[in-house]
Amino acid sequence: xxxxxxxxxxxxxxxxxxxxxxxxxxxxxxxxxxxxxxxxxxxxxxxxxxxxxxxxxxxxxxxxxxxxxxxxxxxxxxxxxxxxxxxxxxxxxxxxxxxxxxxxxxxxxxxxxxxxxxxxxxxxxxxxxxxxxxxxxxxxx
Amino acid sequence: xxxxxxxxxxxxxxxxxxxxxxxxxxxxxxxxxxxxxxxxxxxxxxxxxxxxxxxxxxxxxxxxxxxxxxxxxxxxxxxxxxxxxxxxxxxxxxxxxxxxxxxxxxxxxxxxxxxxxxxxxxxxxxxxxxxxxxxxxxxxxxxxxxxxxxxxxxxxxxxxxxxxxxxxxxxxxxxxxxxxxxxxxxxxxxxxxxxxxxxxxxxxxxxxxxxxxxxxxxxxxxxxxxxxxxxxxxxxxxxxxxxxxxxxxxxxxxxxxxxxxxxxxxxxxxxxxxxxxxxxxxxxxxxxxxxxxxxxxxxxxxxxxxxxxxxxxxxxxxxxxxxxxxxxxxxxxxxxxxxxxxxxxxxxxxxxxxxxxxxxxxxxxxxxxxxxxxxxxxxxxxxxxxxxxxxxxxxxxxxxxxxxxxxxxxxxxxxxxxxxxxxxxxxxxxxxxxxxxxxxxxxxxxxxxxxxxxxxxxxxxxxxxxxxxxxxxxxxxxxxxxxxxxxxxxxxxxxxxxxxxxxxxxxxxxxxxxxxxxxxxxxxxxxxxxxxxxxxxxxxxxxxxxxxxxxxxxxxxxxxxxxxxxxxxxxxxxxxxxxxxxxxxxxxxxxxxxxxxxxxxxxxxxxxxxxxxxxxxxxxxxxxxxxxxx
Numbered sequence: 082x083x084x085x086x087x088x089x090x091x092x093x094x095x096x097x098x099x100x101x102x103x104x105x106x107x108x109x110x111x112x113x114x115x116x117x118x119x120x121x122x123x124x125x126x127x128x129x130x131x132x133x134x135x136x137x138x139x140x141x142x143x144x145x146x147x148x149x150x151x152x153x154x155x156x157x158x159x160x161x162x163x164x165x166x167x168x169x170x171x172x173x174x175x176x177x178x179x180x181x182x183x184x185x186x187x188x189x190x191x192x193x194x195x196x197x198x199x200x201x202x203x204x205x206x207x208x209x210x211x212x213x214x215x216x217x218x219x220x221x222x
Numbered sequence: 223x224x225x226x227x228x229x230x231x232x233x234x235x236x237x238x239x240x241x242x243x244x245x246x247x248x249x250x251x252x253x254x255x256x257x258x259x260x261x262x263x264x265x266x267x268x269x270x271x272x273x274x275x276x277x278x279x280x281x282x283x284x285x286x287x288x289x290x291x292x293x294x295x296x297x298x299x300x301x302x303x304x305x306x307x308x309x310x311x312x313x314x315x316x317x318x319x320x321x322x323x324x325x326x327x328x329x330x331x332x333x334x335x336x337x338x339x340x341x342x343x344x345x346x347x348x349x350x351x352x353x354x355x356x357x358x359x360x361x362x363x364x365x366x367x368x369x370x371x372x373x374x375x376x377x378x379x380x381x382x383x384x385x386x387x388x389x390x391x392x393x394x395x396x397x398x399x400x401x402x403x404x405x406x407x408x409x410x411x412x413x414x415x416x417x418x419x420x421x422x423x424x425x426x427x428x429x430x431x432x433x434x435x436x437x438x439x440x441x442x443x444x445x446x447x448x449x450x451x452x453x454x455x456x457x458x459x460x461x462x463x464x465x466x467x468x469x470x471x472x473x474x475x476x477x478x479x480x481x482x483x484x485x486x487x488x489x490x491x492x493x494x495x496x497x498x499x500x501x502x503x504x505x506x507x508x509x510x511x512x513x514x515x516x517x518x519x520x521x522x523x524x525x526x527x528x529x530x531x532x533x534x535x536x537x538x539x540x541x542x543x544x545x546x547x548x549x550x551x552x553x554x555x556x557x558x559x560x561x562x563x564x565x566x567x568x569x570x571x572x573x574x575x576x577x578x579x580x581x582x583x584x585x586x587x588x589x590x591x592x593x594x595x596x597x598x599x600x601x602x603x604x605x606x607x608x609x610x611x612x613x614x615x616x617x618x619x620x621x622x623x624x625x626x627x628x629x630x631x632x633x634x635x636x637x638x639x640x641x642x643x644x645x646x647x648x649x650x651x652x653x654x655x656x657x658x659x660x661x662x663x664x665x666x667x668x669x670x671x672x673x674x675x676x677x678x679x680x681x682x683x684x685x686x687x688x689x690x691x692x693x694x695x696x697x698x699x700x701x702x703x704x705x706x707x708x709x710x711x712x713x714x715x716x717x718x719x720x721x722x723x724x725x726x727x728x729x730x731x732x733x734x735x736x737x738x739x740x741x742x743x744x745x746x747x748x749x750x751x752x753x754x755x756x757x758x759x760x761x762x763x764x765x766x767x768x769x770x771x772x773x774x775x776x777x778x779x780x781x782x783x784x785x786x787x788x789x790x791x792x793x794x795x796x797x798x799x800x801x802x803x804x805x806x807x808x809x810x811x812x813x814x815x816x817x818x819x820x821x822x823x824x825x826x827x828x829x830x831x832x833x834x835x836x837x838x839x840x841x842x843x844x845x846x847x848x849x850x851x852x
């Protein structure tokens with residue numbers, strides 16, 4: 082473990098401030114956009130000039146270089162700073178379920194409602210005339 | 223001078239009350255004259271504030287708090303609306319302006335309806351002016367004027383941001399007139415095809431500046447904040463996005479009402495909702511409720527007044543709506559697979575997208591009220607808003623050719639196969655030369671799909687090249703706007719999935735590699751501006767035979783004691799090379815400067831796309847105008 086940390090720190094130092102492995106750097110940057118800066122008004126650490134955001138970025142890069150998984154890294158920050166720090170709220174509690182499910186639930190229910198209203202009307206009795214849009218536009222424009 | 227402005231604002235308030243009374247009683251001629259008078263009076267009142275800023279009259283409290291003698295003239299001028307009180311004065315001015323515009327341009331055979339529209343506009347103006355005069359007066363004098371002001375927030379001293387608030391307000395307040403047209407129609411119980419024809423250009427007239435205003439704000443954030451982001455899903459941005467989405471939904475549903483006479487109650491509800499979302503946006507931004515709960519407590523009056531206004535106007539309109547909605551049925555029948563059905567689908571997607579933005583913006587507040595602390599940010603919207611919009615965008619080219627009433631959709635599978643083909647194309651080239659992630663491949667496909675679909679649709683209507691240029695402005699407008707949506711999608715997907723970001727720490731003369739650029743730090747030197755001083759870095763970026771100089775700055779505005787970043791951007795047409803200057807660090811005795819360097823492919827397309835959407839909506843509006851004039 083210690084060797085790994087040392088290697089990670091060295092990796093960070095060697096490349097200046099970016100991880101040398103592009104895939105790891107991409108993962109770190111993805112996490113930086115998810116973790117909220119704890120000193121700023123409403124910014125992820127990827128977009129904050131404050132010192133603590135810089136430290137948090139470095140922390141993320143180190144943990145990525147150590148090979149920790151995304152959820153381990155998120156959990157580490159939540160342990161320190163609480164749920165507040167996650168811009169991607171967790172879906173493991175009723176509040177989270179509600180937040181994540183509501184848009185799709187509304188879409189599904191409203192969509193189903195529209196379809197059912199349409200189908201309950203008996204259209205077979207009359208014929209509905211198909212009016213091409215260009216014909217209509219040609220008349221009015 | 224400012225006292226005259228103060229007096230004239232009171233006069234405008236009085237006129238607004240008169241407009242409301244006379245207008246709702248139905249006297250078209252007098253209401254029109256009063257509306258124009260109110261606009262003239264409010265203009266002069268606003269100019270007294272502008273003059274106080276231009277002359278740096280520090281006996282005016284607002285000028286002291288937001289200006290400085292050394293500030294360039296443009297920002298003294300634009301500083302008028304770079305603060306709460308001044309921007310509310312602008313809001314009142316634009317509101318009176320729309321009243322006057324309505325007085326001049328509303329020309330139907332329904333004078334009573336027109337008078338009532340202006341009357342409702344007067345009612346809205348009364349609320350805005352009362353709020354301006356009693357809760358956020360820009361006309362206050364100081365007993366002992368200071369010699370110097372405390373400067374405008376330096377971040378706002380920027381040409382794009384000077385133009386951003388007026389644009390945004392033209393959009394927000396433009397929807398007040400749409401609201402007024404809807405309320406007047408509900409009072410009369412007459413929401414019909416003629417009403418739809420009258421309201422449509424006004425809705426477009428609000429949509430165009432709102433689009434451009436949002437784009438300007440986004441562009442400003444891109445080059446000024448120094449992080450290369452163009453959309454942050456910040457509550458303030460969401461506040462402007464919600465009325466825009468509702469406005470876009472309204473544009474489509476009003477077409478159904480205009481052409482077919484159906485969907486009337488839904489259309490009028492959207493007309494009301496657009497302005498309610500505008501006020502909600504103002505409330506969210508102005509109350510400080512969202513960025514910090516405590517700021518709300520500091521000045522609870524303004525926030526609660528705005529909320530009260532929203533509740534009064536909202537319940538007024540919804541009450542009218544509940545009263546009249548049962549009578550607003552009608553229009554020819556249609557199948558689900560029809561042009562009507564397609565536009566209902568558009569409204570469903572845009573409506574749910576709006577609710578998603580609202581939910582994500584307000585949810586942390588609601589949860590906090592129940593003791594649950596959480597944050598909602600970009601990842602949430604990427605996983606909810608984006609897929610919902612993506613479905614709608616994939617469907618757009620397929621359903622836009624559908625006929626009213628009943629569509630022949632036997633060929634849908636061909637369209638679906640074509641889309642799958644485009645996705646497959648991006649996936650195949652993605653594993654080759656270009657490193658495109660799978661989801662980004664779908665995103666690029668949607669962008670190309672929309673552009674192709676827009677071109678296909680206008681060609682389908684025109685049938686021959688010669689007729690293409692004789693197509694009505696309205697059709698060209700629709701084509702441009704839909705193609706613009708595609709261009710914007712390409713830009714957004716390209717920037718999001720292919721951007722590269724490096725943080726460099728360079729000594730003088732040192733080089734580093736970012737993507738295919740070699741970047742060398744030539745020197746960092748101090749320079750001085752009119753009201754700021756700065757460190758300016760001189761970087762040389764090379765790629766092949768191309769050699770460009772980049773000069774990012776880190777400015778300090780001593781009056782406001784605030785640093786800003788001035789980024790340097792080199793646009794190659796296909797990508798932006800973007801550099802922001804960071805801090806100076808001493809490493810082993812030698813100074814090193816940090817730089818945030820981004821390579822942002824296709825980012826310009828985002829702004830080009832937004833411009834095309836605005837241009838398309840403007841063409842659609844002008845096309846209408848000419849028609850009504852005939």
